[in-house]
Amino acid sequence: MNDTATTTAATPAEPGFALFETAIGICALAWGPRGLIGVQLPEDNGEAATRARMRRRFPELTEAVPSETPESAQRAITAIQALLQGASDDLSGIELDMSRVSEFHQRIYAIARRIPPGQTRTYGEIAAELGDKGLSRAVGQAMGHNPFAPVVPCHRVLAAGNKPGGFSAGGGALTKLRMLDIEGARPNGMASLF
Numbered sequence: 362m363n364d365t366a367t368t369t370a371a372t373p374a375e376p377g378f379a380l381f382e383t384a385i386g387i388c389a390l391a392w393g394p395r396g397l398i399g400v401q402l403p404e405d406n407g408e409a410a411t412r413a414r415m416r417r418r419f420p421e422l423t424e425a426v427p428s429e430t431p432e433s434a435q436r437a438i439t440a441i442q443a444l445l446q447g448a449s450d451d452l453s454g455i456e457l458d459m460s461r462v463s464e465f466h467q468r469i470y471a472i473a474r475r476i477p478p479g480q481t482r483t484y485g486e487i488a489a490e491l492g493d494k495g496l497s498r499a500v501g502q503a504m505g506h507n508p509f510a511p512v513v514p515c516h517r518v519l520a521a522g523n524k525p526g527g528f529s530a531g532g533g534a535l536t537k538l539r540m541l542d543i544e545g546a547r548p549n550g551m552a553s554l555f
Contacts (some may be wrong), residue, residue, distance in 0.1 A: 365383075368552030373430035373545070374392070374394075374430075374434075375423070376391070376392060376393040376394065376398070376422055377392065377422050377425045377430070378390065378391035378415050378419055378422045378423075378424055378425070379390070379398075379424065379426065379427045379429075379430050379434065379438070380391070380408060380411060380412060380415070380424070380427075380441065381390050381427045381438045381441075382383065382442070383403075383441065383442050383445040383446075384400070384442075384445045384446045384447075384543065385403055385413055385445050385521065385536065385539060385540065385543075386402075386407070386411075387403050387407065387408040387411045387530070388400070388401060388402055388403055388411070388441060388445075389401040389411050389469050390395070390414045390418045390432065390434060390437060390438065390441075391418070391422055391509045392430070392431060392434045394454070394458075394459070395458040395546040396433070396455075396456035396457050396458040397433075397437060397455060397456065397457050397458060397509065397512065398419070398457075398460075398461065398508075399415075399419060399508045399509065400437075400460045400509045400510060400511070400512050401414055401415055401418070401530075402440070402501075402506070402510050402511065402530035402531065402536065403530070403536075404531040405531040405532060406531075409540075411491060412424070412532075413416070418508075418548050419454045423486075425465075433445070433456060436455070437452075437455045437512070440452050440455060440480050441511065441512070444478065444511060444543075444544075445496070445511070445543060446542070447524075447530075447543050447544070447545075449476055449478050449479065450478070451478055451528075452474075452511065452512045452514070453474050453475070454507075455472075455515070457509055457512060458546055461508070462508065465499070465503070466503045466506070467485060468491060468509065468544070469491070469499075469500055469503040469504075470503070470513040471492070471520055472490055472518065473481065473486050473487065473504070473514055473515060474512075474514070475512050476514055476517040476518070477552050478514075478544040478546075479544045480517065480544045481517045481518070481519050481523065481541065481546055481547045481548050482544060483497075483518070483520065483521060483523065484497040484498070484500040484504070484518060484520060484521070484555075485497045485500075485521060485528070487500045487518060488500050497521075500518070501518075501520070501526065504518050505527060505529045506529075510522055511540065515528075516528065516536075516541060517541070517546070519548055521548045523548035525537050525538055525548075541542070541548075
């Protein structure tokens with residue numbers, strides 16, 4: 362038996378990041394040995410801006426082409442692409458490395474990940490599930506700092522009265538509404554804007 366081949370097969374993939382096309386533009390994701398460490402929705406100024414954002418977020422990582430990503434990252438890319446094309450798949454099976462995320466935000470993100478495609482919740486509803494309706498603003502801030510959108514579907518979390526609220530991705534609230542429209546969500550029965 363060749364020991365070198367065995368060692369190579371058991372070695373985890375090098376951490377890195379890759380850009381990939383979706384129905385809403387060029388997205389990106391970064392991975393490490395324990396799962397995804399970040400996901401990026403499209404920036405307003407296209408692929409170059411999305412790449413620059415990933416390099417700022419993860420200066421220690423090297424860019425890879427999607428076909429050279431580890432199998433888990435390739436599965437995540439495929440699932441994100443399908444979701445952003447209107448497939449009803451949820452992304453709850455994608456492994457996330459939350460070691461860079463506070464415990465409080467991890468709790469919020471766990472609740473958000475349980476929201477199925479096509480449905481929404483409000484900041485207040487998530488705050489109530491955390492045990493304190495007064496945490497609504499903190500929930501909104503956690504959504505604004507979400508490093509895993511859309512795997513942690515912050516676009517499904519709305520302000521009071523099912524208003525879109527803010528959205529830190531390129532395009533702001535309009536992108537949020539577009540993503541909800543792709544999923545068939547109709548907060549307050551609103552008609553499609555697209």
